[in-house]
Amino acid sequence: MPSVIRPAFSGRARSARSGRPLDLHAAAYGLRDLNPLASAGHALNPPPALVIGPLCFILVLAVLFQGLVLIALLWAAALGVIMLSALRLAAALTPARYAPRTRLSNHDLPVISVIIALYDEAEVLPGLIAALSRLDYPRRKLDIILALEAHDTATRATARALAARQALRVVVLPPLGPMTKPRALNMALQAARGELIAVYDAEDSPHRQQLRHAAEAFAANPGLGVVQAPLGWYNREENWLTAQFALEYATQFHALLPLLSRLGWPLPLGGTSNVFRRSALEQCGAWDPFNVTEDADLGFRLGRQGWRAGLIEPGTLEEAPLTPRAWTNQRSRWLKGHFVTWLVHMRDPRGLIDSLGWGGVFSLSFTVLANMLSALIHAPTVLAMALGATLLGLVPGWVALWTLGALMMGFAYGAAMVCAFTGARRAGFHPTLSSVISMPAYWLLQAPAALKALRELHRQPYLWDKTQHGVSRARRETPDDAADHTLAHARHRRPVRARRLAQRQALKSAQAASYSLDSAQHR
Secondary structure (H helix, E strand, C coil): CCEEECCHHHCCCECCCCCCECCHHHHHHHHHHHCHHHCCCCCCCCCHHHHHHHHHHHHHHHHHCHHHHHHHHHHHHHHHHHHHHHHHHHHHHCCCCCCCCCCCCCCCCCCEEEEEEECCCCCCHHHHHHHHCCCCCCHHHEEEEEEEECCCHHHHHHHHHHHCCCCEEEEEECCCCCCCHHHHHHHHHHHCCCCEEEEECCCCEECCCHHHHHHHHHHHCCCEEEEECCEEECCCCCCHHHHHHHHHHHHHHHHHHHHHHHCCCCCCCCCCCEEEEHHHHHHCCCCCCCCCCHHHHHHHHHHHCCCEEEECCCCEEECCCCCHHHHHHHHHHHHHHHHHHHHHHCCCHHHHHHHHHHHHHHHHHHHHHHHHHHHHHHHHHHHHHHHHHHHCCCCCCHHHHHHHHHHHHHHHHHHHHHHHHHHHHHHCCCCCHHHHHCHHHHHHCHHHHHHHHHHHHHHCCCCCCCCCCCCCCECCCCCCCCCCCCECCCCCCCHHHHHHHHHHHHHHHHHHCCCCCCHHHHC
16 A cells, blocks of 8 residues: 555654654744744844945935935945856856765665655656656665645645555645645655655656765765755756756856855755755754745755755756746746845844854845845846936936946856856856857846735745646756757647657656565555
């Protein structure tokens, strides 16, 4: 019989480690109840000093130097652009360095619990199990848990069918608290039996050596709390949007994060392919169910508890959104969550500085906050520069001011393109020139996503816009596949037909995957 776990009130489910019933309330509200300042479940008002201080400074400038206020603000913006661009250039020039490892035999490898929170993923689930079946890790030390919503009958049916043949367990979550991925992860954590906890998404295809590298990195450094694997897209060549997304991920995971890791600063984690030391995860309260970018938030909370973050080299390929609408929905969630993460950690600026140092504050500000600000500022800046070009020669002194702005934009664009190109080469692909030089056009798409995020921040702060997976025509492959990133079917073929063929093949692969499972796991 498949192993299905239900929450505490059913009276039948118990923790794999302690034997106690699973506690759904703790999974949904535990962090908010025990550490209110660390949870987005409480009011997200920034400290008054963060608002009143800059406003007073601008007011004093306006009174004392009436004509210089605009210039002062422009110079402040230019300083921010220079610092962010310098960070990108430093990331491009600094070689990636991965966490050191201590080689472990199969006997010495720890148990790893792999948690996948799924919702409406019946079509791609067989492909996920097929990808996990390729992992180079002892089957008896691999504890795979699928966390599913009770009302998601289609995914539950597919999961039960797979669990009858594979070494995996299913945790069913009744409706309580925000219907978010971190809530599901918290519930599954209670059922996990591993010393290490890995998180994947439904569309993931991890490198077969990824978990072994992670375990060996933890063995080499007892102060390591989490490792992040680099992420990429197996459908990056499908259209212009996926090509741009590939450059963005290459920048993040092969340039910026390696630099932050080398500096010893906390990392804004990606939402998948992180592996945690369980004791570190539990010490900081696990995931925040009220934060829709629980990964980035958790990276900084781990740092505030004194845990280090590292990177491992074997990566994971995912499926990038294909349409502007799907991209905007996903990006608005990310921007909303990043801004929420900044607000949460800035509730106590003094405590943040004491625990992370100024480097940690810099990392927080120039990652999660800068993402939101740049999304809001870039489109208006481009429009202002275009309109300003019509005033050249008409307004005294305007040429110098406009030229300064153009130089700043050119420097920022150039630094971002160099960083993206370097990251892409490290990721193993060579971007086209047209993709690189059209990056600023891609950034313009962030404006509507940022506006949507701000609107939801007030009305629906916990709304999780679901990204549909299994729509790409690209073959689902892992980073260690020898095949090139090519479309599985010609463009003239119908996507629905292509998707069905891919799902059929994935299901066959899942059925053929051989897992050995102790009888205790089936009970």
